[in-house]
Amino acid sequence: MALTADVTGKNAKAAAPRRRPRTRVLSVGDKLFLAVLIGVPLLALLAFVWLPALASVGISFTQWDGIGLSSIHWVGLQNYKNIFTNYPPFWPAVEHNVIWMVFTALVPTPAGIFLAYQLDRKIRFSRVYQMAIFLPVVLSTAVVGFIWEIVYDPDHGLLNSVLGTNNPSGKHYIDWLGDPHLNLWAVLVASAWRHTGYVMILYLAGLKSVDPSLREAAAIDGANGRQTFLRVIVPAMKPINVTIIVVTVMESLRAFDMVYVLSGNNGSKQGLELLSLLITNNTVGESPRPGYGSALATVLLVVSLAAIVTFLVQNFRKERQA
Amino acid sequence: MSRGPITDRRTLLRGAIGGAGLLLASPALAACGKSNASSSGSGGGGSQVTFGSDGSDPTPRKAYGALTSAYTAASGMQVRTNTLDHNTFAQQITAYLQGTPEDVVTWFAGYRMQFFAQKNLLHPIDDVWAQIGGGFSDAAKKLSLGLDGKAYFVPLYNYPWGVFYRKSLFAAKGYQPAADWDSFVALCAQMKKDGLSPLAAGFGGGDSWTNLGTFDYLNLRINGYDFHMQLMGGKAAWSDPRLNAVMDHWRQLSPYLEAGASGRKWQDAAQSVFDKKSGMTVTGLFMGQAITDESLRDDMDFFAFPAIDPTHGQDAVEAPTDGFVLSAKAKHVDAGKKMLEWIGTSAAETVYAGVDPSNVGASTKADTSKYNALQQKSAQMIASAKYITQFGDRDSDPGFISAVVEPGFAQWLASPDDGASTLKKIESQRSQYFTS
Secondary structure, eight states, X not given: OHHHHHHHHHHHHHHHHHHHHHHHHTSHHHHHHHHHHHHHHHHHHIIIIIHHHHHHHHHTTEEOOSSOGGGOEEOTTHHHHHHHHSOTTHHHHHHHHHHHHHHHHHTHHHHXXXXXXXXXXXXXXXXXXXXXXXXXXXXXXXXXXXXXXXXXXXXXXXXXXXXXXXXXXSXXXXXXXXXXXXXXXXXXXXXXXXXXXXXXXXXXXXXXXXXXXXHHHHHXXXXXXXXXXXXXXXXXXXXXXXHXXXXXXXXXXXXXXXXXXXXXXXXXXXXXXXXXXXXXXXXXXXXXXXXXXXXXXXXXHHHHHHHHXXXXXXXXXXXXXX | OOOOOOOOHHHHHHHHHHHHHHHHXXXXXXXXXXXXXXXXXXXXXXXXXXXXXXXXXXXXXXXXHHHHHHHHHHHOOEEEEEEOOHHHHHHHHHHHHHSSOOSEEEEEOTHHHHHHHHTTOBOOOHHHHHHHGGGSXXXXXXXXXXXXXXXXXXEEEEOOEEEEEEHHHHHHHTOOOOOBHXXXXXXXXHHHHTTOEEEOOOOOGGGTTHHHHHHHHHHHHHHHHHHHHHHHTTOSOTTOTHHHHHHHHHHHHGGGBOTTGGGSOHHHHHHHHHTXXXXXXXXXXXXXXXXXXXGGGGGEEEEOOOBOSTTTTTOEEEOOEEEEEEBTTXXXXXXXXXXXXXXXXXXXXXXXXXXXXXXXXXXXXXXXXTOOHHHHHHHHHHHTOSEEEOOTTTSSOHHHIIIXXXXXXXXXXXXXXXXXXXXXXXXXXXTTTSOO
């Protein structure tokens, strides 16, 4: 009895230090600290993200000139009706956003992955190539826009001067940014120039973290370069692949500053309409229409949410199956 | 007035921040705006006045600097100037006037001033006009009145639009300025035959407003001032059959427009005239700001846009007027009024014109002895005009013009047809802008 009591006593003594930290976590100071830690960002999130987002959805059902609250009129779904039926730049903008996303997924993203894979093989001057390809990513997109504006200028631009197509009265005159059949592709090339470097650096970081023994094992099993890449490296890089897909979709939906610069501060340039530009056009300016702009923003919000939710659901479903 | 595309990262960010600020801050700011607008004329004294300027380009900036320091010298009043980028200023003016604006602010005459006056964002200055009224023509006075009949604006200068060309080129090729439509089209055809691009044009992206000059003049010459102003004010339909003739005449000019116009800036279009690659261009006197070699200025000339319908002849001149308003939320109302009174004198005009010679003083008492030939001719043309219009985007709702009309015309000019579908598209969106 005494022995067992002693043992339990010992046990109790031994257990006590383990239990004590748990009570300390719940102390008043800690609670306060946690409340601040969680509460402040939560409040900030509510105030700066959700409140404006919801207010924007609310305003999208009104007509308003932005001056005084008394001039707000409730118009129901009128703005949406106008957008879908009677706003010439809307459908081109949707189309261009889709083209942007497909192009970015099909051209610069694989190009970046390809370059990363090549650079990872420790070729000579690897660092120089890395730097050269990554350089545009360091610049802000607006600055990239200014650079390409100089390249594309029809009269004095680099491209037309090199091609000899800079004479307006000549036979061949290429108006890179003015021609509505051409300008979107010209801008996409500029965007791809930057995006390739971005994807490359992300992928390169991933490749560095792949366990070298995987490659060795693949080599011992007799796999060639292509097989090693597709069957071993790509599956091992799943987190990076997911990141790149998310980044690509995000960049396509939020495409704005480069086009804003290349279309001369005017989103309504034919051939270069994008949803983000139409929103800005209608909400910023001398006679703003916050109601109409908010309706456009809500459309973009719904599209973005649809894309993100679809992606997440698919991704988690695969995860569960695996 | 120099509406070059001043784009940089800062502009972009300011624009974005301004936009966000507008959305977030409007209700609160508007609320104070109302109470302030009624309790006018309170804080008056002090020895300083604040000045909000959109003269961010080098020439206007220097000219406004000369203006304010001359005022300080004349009155002992300190002027604190806040200069904002020109295009950003116009984009943010709505939020700016509801926030904490400077006392005296640069702005445009006509519809765009009247809009803010109607929204109680400007301070009436009838007492200023009682002092300065004698120095201005009736047309200038009319441009300074709000819809309620009170004065809100003090004009400083204006500049006419016309058909600009190089004298030496015309002399060498034996071209004559065209007074009517047929000779204008014939002149264009002749220039094309001579290997020139007849009409220089640059309406790339943000410069699509430059198209409005041609449209305004065609409409003024074909349908007259009254119809044009009704159309601009949102009172006439854009599907009105009278506009078909305008589009038809414009289509006749389209083969003579310089190639690549939709990707070019107006400054580059001007350069093509300076280089004698293009024969003419329809633009404003501000074209002179693109001149870098002063000897070129003497070789520039212009003629009035040709007459089309003899009933209207050339009776209207497009001459946008720039000047100053007093913001409704001004902190130094009396000091601001005193400054406006001084700006309304011919002495102030002389100071400004001494630095920036690409405008014409708005005051009838302005000193014209130092004017160059272009200014002389401009002043004459404006003085003899029966009607003075401001410009497409100043006589009308600027949102409607920039979001609907400008892109519509830019798109149409890419493949000009009879224009009916373009007009229909514009008309279908008109009601969204002109409701209140």
